[in-house]
Amino acid sequence: MKKLAKILKKPFTATVIAILCGFMVASIVLALTGYSPIACFSALFKGVFSKPKYISNTIIKATPLILTAVSVAFAFKTGLFNIGAEGQYIVGTIASVIVGIKLNLPPVLQIPVVILAGVIAGALWGAIVGLLKAKFGIHEVITSIMLNWIALYLCNFVVNMKAFHQPDSTSTVAINPSGFTTILGEWKKTAEGQQALSSQPWLYEMFVKTDVNIGIIIAIIVAILIWVLLYKSSKGYELRAVGFNKDAAEFAGINVNKNIILSMVIAGAISGLAGALIITGIEPHKISTLAAFENAGFNGMSVALIAGSSPIGCIFAGLLFGGLLYGGQSVQFTVGAPSEIINIMIGTIVFFVALTAIVPKLADKLEKRGEQNAK
Numbered sequence: 001m002k003k004l005a006k007i008l009k010k011p012f013t014a015t016v017i018a019i020l021c022g023f024m025v026a027s028i029v030l031a032l033t034g035y036s037p038i039a040c041f042s043a044l045f046k047g048v049f050s051k052p053k054y055i056s057n058t059i060i061k062a063t064p065l066i067l068t069a070v071s072v073a074f075a076f077k078t079g080l081f082n083i084g085a086e087g088q089y090i091v092g093t094i095a096s097v098i099v100g101i102k103l104n105l106p107p108v109l110q111i112p113v114v115i116l117a118g119v120i121a122g123a124l125w126g127a128i129v130g131l132l133k134a135k136f137g138i139h140e141v142i143t144s145i146m147l148n149w150i151a152l153y154l155c156n157f158v159v160n161m162k163a164f165h166q167p168d169s170t171s172t173v174a175i176n177p178s179g180f181t182t183i184l185g186e187w188k189k190t191a192e193g194q195q196a197l198s199s200q201p202w203l204y205e206m207f208v209k210t211d212v213n214i215g216i217i218i219a220i221i222v223a224i225l226i227w228v229l230l231y232k233s234s235k236g237y238e239l240r241a242v243g244f245n246k247d248a249a250e251f252a253g254i255n256v257n258k259n260i261i262l263s264m265v266i267a268g269a270i271s272g273l274a275g276a277l278i279i280t281g282i283e284p285h286k287i288s289t290l291a292a293f294e295n296a297g298f299n300g301m302s303v304a305l306i307a308g309s310s311p312i313g314c315i316f317a318g319l320l321f322g323g324l325l326y327g328g329q330s331v332q333f334t335v336g337a338p339s340e341i342i343n344i345m346i347g348t349i350v351f352f353v354a355l356t357a358i359v360p361k362l363a364d365k366l367e368k369r370g371e372q373n374a375k
Helices: 003-008 011-032 037-049 054-077 085-102 107-136 140-159 185-189 191-198 202-208 215-231 235-242 246-251 256-280 294-306 313-335 340-354 359-372
Strands: none
Touching: 011 037, 011 294, 011 313, 011 340, 037 054, 037 313, 054 085, 054 202, 054 215, 054 235, 054 256, 054 294, 054 313, 085 107, 085 140, 085 256, 085 294, 107 140, 107 256, 185 191, 191 202, 202 294, 215 235, 215 256, 215 313, 235 246, 235 256, 256 294, 294 313, 294 340, 313 340
């Protein structure tokens, strides 16, 4: 009993239980609607792992989710709820497109400048929230939601500006190719590149048939750096102290307002980075008119919750979420089951993750029962 209780108290165990519960609920829904759960889950896993291009596309799908999740997780660890990751992501794409179209520098300069533009835009968007929270006490959820909508309409405004609009379309022109971060770039499209890669079918599928780019590498590095910042630096200690107890932090001599603003600047910069990497790394390398949110930021919140707000955990939770979103398409194509079943599964997982506090209590009861039986 003691060993079982010890295992149940670990956060990882609670997350695994939540994921299993998600699959169980999805199985019940599928069975009740006349679909075979085994066939559906088989299609799901084949849609992620059966071909190199599927694996590659899953990683591409997961990359922005990992970054927006790290953004949300970082803010949460410092006592803030960054529901504005979606808006920060959007302004990141806007800034990257504007700079990527207007500048045409050599790739060694163009790529960092375009990405930096997205990072700065996201940081400024987050700074507005932090400043209003620190100076006027306005709750970050309210300002973040409003800024999300402002970002959406700002995107549509930029798309329709003559300087950026592509005629007879609902999008801007693409950024200059010197800003692309696709691995092997234009070379893989040449006859020489095609011939070199065709000798290895898995390489051809992974690099030629997808927009695999450096985004996942950057996302992993950022997640690790944020973990180091939070837990291995004095500044991270200050930020977490402010999040844990503002009054105690202020009594200890920590500048609370400064750290609130800094926290939102960093969180916004990470979400802006996610937007920038989408523009530089994935076709069509431009922004389009938005009728609704793309949900990169909102899905990031779910990923952060599944990860228990752990920056490192966001890497694995993002890959899981990306796999469900991308592989879920195969469920509809192969079995004919509605794609909404994946959303039900994701929602159920998040729901049970939110109830993870029950698991340690269950562990305590099992431990007490074990002690009583021992007597």
